[in-house]
Amino acid sequence: ETGVTQSPTHLIKTRGQQVTLRCSSQSGHNTVSWYQQALGQGPQFIFQYYREEENGRGNFPPRFSGLQFPNYSSELNVNALELDDSALYLCASSLSSHTGELFFGEGSRLTVL
Amino acid sequence: AQRVTQPEKLLSVFKGAPVELKCNYSYSGSPELFWYVQYSRQRLQLLLRHISRESIKGFTADLNKGETSFHLKKPFAQEEDSAMYYCALTSGNTPLVFGKGTRLSVIA
Numbered sequence: 001e002t003g004v005t006q007s008p009t010h011l012i013k014t015r016g017q018q019v020t021l022r023c024s025s026q027s028g029h030n031t032v033s034w035y036q037q038a039l040g041q042g043p044q045f046i047f048q049y050y051r052e053e054e055n056g057r058g059n060f061p062p063r064f065s066g067l068q069f070p071n072y073s074s075e076l077n078v079n080a081l082e083l084d085d086s087a088l089y090l091c092a093s094s095l096s097s098h099t100g101e102l103f104f105g106e107g108s109r110l111t112v113l
Numbered sequence: 114a115q116r117v118t119q120p121e122k123l124l125s126v127f128k129g130a131p132v133e134l135k136c137n138y139s140y141s142g143s144p145e146l147f148w149y150v151q152y153s154r155q156r157l158q159l160l161l162r163h164i165s166r167e168s169i170k171g172f173t174a175d176l177n178k179g180e181t182s183f184h185l186k187k188p189f190a191q192e193e194d195s196a197m198y199y200c201a202l203t204s205g206n207t208p209l210v211f212g213k214g215t216r217l218s219v220i221a
Contacts, residue, residue, distance in 0.1 A: 040122075056207075098205050103159075
């Protein structure tokens with residue numbers, strides 16, 4: 001059974017640029033949630049995708065967007081990067097959209113200069 | 114609004130001593146509470162959930178609705194317990210909300 005994988009693991013961007021982060025969900029999971037974890041903070045919910053549709057969104061601006069594909073893998077896109085977007089971005093998959101049992105990837109660490 | 118509070122950023126205990134990681138929550142409905150753990154250089158993973166009333170790696174947690182708490186306990190700390198611990202809450206229809214975490218350091 002393959003776990004959740006994320007790419008890239010690290011990346012550096014400059015203010016104003018755009019970034020795409022990718023996530024492959026665990027086999028059999030149809031739901032993907034994205035979290036932002038700033039240094040010293042707990043993970044903050046960005047949004048969730050269930051069967052290719054956005055199924056809930058946290059307090060993040062529209063420049064944070066996402067996609068889920070038919071194989072349930074997912075992308076997180078961030079436009080017009082700001083310095084405060086520097087963080088670890090975590091992807092988590094789950095068997096359903098109504099569970100607190102999430103399986104996390106190792107994260108993508110984004111640095112915005 | 115759902116909120117999870119972990120009052121201690123860092124907790125240091127000696128090996129063999131009891132451990133209690135505090136978690137308080139605010140939610141008016143019926144919450145589901147979880148503890149997640151992140152060991153050094155590993156991914157965040159589920160440790161235990163209140164509905165299963167299980168003991169994992171010697172850890173237990175009891176949901177106290179009167180005190181809105183879900184403290185994580187272990188009678189005898191081991192060095193391998195050193196990690197970052199996050200308390201988390203959902204209602205089932207809402208996303209999982211995490212606390213800021215407590216770093217447990219077990220001193221030999």
